[in-house]
Amino acid sequence: MDETPARPASPIGLTYVVAASQILGLAVITVMAAWIGQYRGGVAWDSSQLLFNVHPLCMVIGMVFLQGDALLVYRVFRNESKRSTKILHGLIHFFALIIALVGLIAVFQHHKNQGFPDMYSLHSWCGIIAFGFYLAQWLFGFYIFLFPGASFSVRSRYKPQHVFIGAFLLILSIATALLGILEQLLFKIKDTYNLFVSEGILANTLGLLIIAFGAVVGYILTREEWRRPPLAEELALSMDFKNLTEEGSPTSTH
Amino acid sequence: MDETPARPASPIGLTYVVAASQILGLAVITVMAAWIGQYRGGVAWDSSQLLFNVHPLCMVIGMVFLQGDALLVYRVFRNESKRSTKILHGLIHFFALIIALVGLIAVFQHHKNQGFPDMYSLHSWCGIIAFGFYLAQWLFGFYIFLFPGASFSVRSRYKPQHVFIGAFLLILSIATALLGILEQLLFKIKDTYNLFVSEGILANTLGLLIIAFGAVVGYILTREEWRRPPLAEELALSMDFKNLTEEGSPTSTH
Numbered sequence: 233m234d235e236t237p238a239r240p241a242s243p244i245g246l247t248y249v250v251a252a253s254q255i256l257g258l259a260v261i262t263v264m265a266a267w268i269g270q271y272r273g274g275v276a277w278d279s280s281q282l283l284f285n286v287h288p289l290c291m292v293i294g295m296v297f298l299q300g301d302a303l304l305v306y307r308v309f310r311n312e313s314k315r316s317t318k319i320l321h322g323l324i325h326f327f328a329l330i331i332a333l334v335g336l337i338a339v340f341q342h343h344k345n346q347g348f349p350d351m352y353s354l355h356s357w358c359g360i361i362a363f364g365f366y367l368a369q370w371l372f373g374f375y376i377f378l379f380p381g382a383s384f385s386v387r388s389r390y391k392p393q394h395v396f397i398g399a400f401l402l403i404l405s406i407a408t409a410l411l412g413i414l415e416q417l418l419f420k421i422k423d424t425y426n427l428f429v430s431e432g433i434l435a436n437t438l439g440l441l442i443i444a445f446g447a448v449v450g451y452i453l454t455r456e457e458w459r460r461p462p463l464a465e466e467l468a469l470s471m472d473f474k475n476l477t478e479e480g481s482p483t484s485t486h
Numbered sequence: 487m488d489e490t491p492a493r494p495a496s497p498i499g500l501t502y503v504v505a506a507s508q509i510l511g512l513a514v515i516t517v518m519a520a521w522i523g524q525y526r527g528g529v530a531w532d533s534s535q536l537l538f539n540v541h542p543l544c545m546v547i548g549m550v551f552l553q554g555d556a557l558l559v560y561r562v563f564r565n566e567s568k569r570s571t572k573i574l575h576g577l578i579h580f581f582a583l584i585i586a587l588v589g590l591i592a593v594f595q596h597h598k599n600q601g602f603p604d605m606y607s608l609h610s611w612c613g614i615i616a617f618g619f620y621l622a623q624w625l626f627g628f629y630i631f632l633f634p635g636a637s638f639s640v641r642s643r644y645k646p647q648h649v650f651i652g653a654f655l656l657i658l659s660i661a662t663a664l665l666g667i668l669e670q671l672l673f674k675i676k677d678t679y680n681l682f683v684s685e686g687i688l689a690n691t692l693g694l695l696i697i698a699f700g701a702v703v704g705y706i707l708t709r710e711e712w713r714r715p716p717l718a719e720e721l722a723l724s725m726d727f728k729n730l731t732e733e734g735s736p737t738s739t740h
Binding site: 348349352353354355357358361392396399400403404406407410411413414415417418419422425426427428432435436439440443447450451454455456 | 603608665679681
């Protein structure tokens with residue numbers, strides 16, 4: 233009825249499910265901190281034993297919680313400009329990368345202090361692949377979508393790949409976290425794990441919480457009605473672009 | 487030009503990527519068989535040691551390869567009737583369930599023979615959740631989509647949930663397989679795993695192959711242009727239904 237229609241509010245269901253994802257994410261960090269504090273002596277950079285504990289804490293904050301939250305910004309900030317939302321998305325991923333890097337340095341330094349070999353386990357293989365691709369995805373994403381930014385046509389062709397790789401990396405990071413939890417349990421409490429000791433139950437529960445966080449984030453991202461609707465000006469722009477390209481090239485079959 | 491237009495062929499890209507998924511899936515089974523055969527004494531139901539090996543082999547065939555392939559049928563059989571494709575989808579999941587059940591019986595029987603406790607590890611927790619939900623999803627899916635089959639309106643509301651849970655269960659099954667591989671390595675070769683022995687490298691490679699299989703299946707399923715196009719008669723039917731429901735109920739916000 234009006235020239236500048238009011239932007240629709242977020243769907244109510246979305247608000248509740250996003251709240252659930254944040255409660256789960258904070259529960260993951262809290263339970264990880266509780267495991268480290270209660271059973272593993274806490275965290276300290278200058279103790280060769282406690283240095284290790286920096287690793288799981290940082291990885292779960294960076295590669296699970298923040299990585300997941302960065303994917304949600306387009307659903308949560310529905311009425312901000314695309315560019316602000318994009319910058320926030322890149323910024324959260326940047327913090328995730330820095331925190332994960334600290335976690336990585338901690339574990340390599342711990343191995344060095346103790347004379348342990350690096351990179352032999354399935355956990356380490358998955359983790360280094362996840363981190364390496366995550367860094368590459370960030371750099372590519374920054375270059376193509378933010379600065380200097382590629383042409384519309386390159387962006388729109390790269391975007392589905394960026395989204396797919398992003399989802400894959402969150403899933404791989406979660407799987408790597410689960411592998412890390414199990415590995416740590418079998419290193420530290422191998423003889424009592426099968427007696428259902430409380431440390432084992434706590435760490436298993438942590439694993440399930442991480443899975444639940446990933447599942448809720450995945451649900452938010454895949455629900456069609458919860459996609460960010462394009463703002464009026466973006467719609468006009470993309471229609472112009474669509475007409476331009478459809479006139480320029482015939483539709484291809486794949 | 488014609489009343490019954492020729493159905494479009496599968497996109498060429500799809501054919502190659504489906505072929506890649508099948509090569510990866512068969513590689514997963516082959517490498518698992520090689521690990522068991524070469525390093526773990528092979529498979530036998532009547533040996534209390536070798537009975538265990540039935541478990542990983544069956545789980546990888548059922549919960550990884552067949553479960554993944556069942557999701558691909560709508561992309562691969564694009565020009566068959568929806569009903570035939572649905573029956574094939576249900577049938578492959580049924581075989582997957584039966585094979586996984588054999589694998590489950592094998593591990594519980596092995597634990598019983600050896601006096602090992604059940605269900606204490608993160609691998610077992612994830613696995614039982616994956617199998618339980620997989621069975622429930624199959625039963626619900628059969629009841630709602632095949633026999634007796636729910637109303638159009640219930641089906642179309644349940645379908646996105648069915649698809650989301652299906653994707654989640656394949657991912658959870660893959661994560662569980664990775665946990666199983668790592669657990670087995672830390673049980674059997676804990677002291678030499680960090681020396682990069684060939685068994686460790688083979689089993690880690692198996693883990694990466696499973697991840698690659700999942701990634702390729704996920705890529706096929708999420709690529710928008712590769713969705714199964716509705717057949718002409720399905721389109722007519724769903725348009726009728728759409729008109730019917732849109733007249734009947736106002737659009738809701740979530």
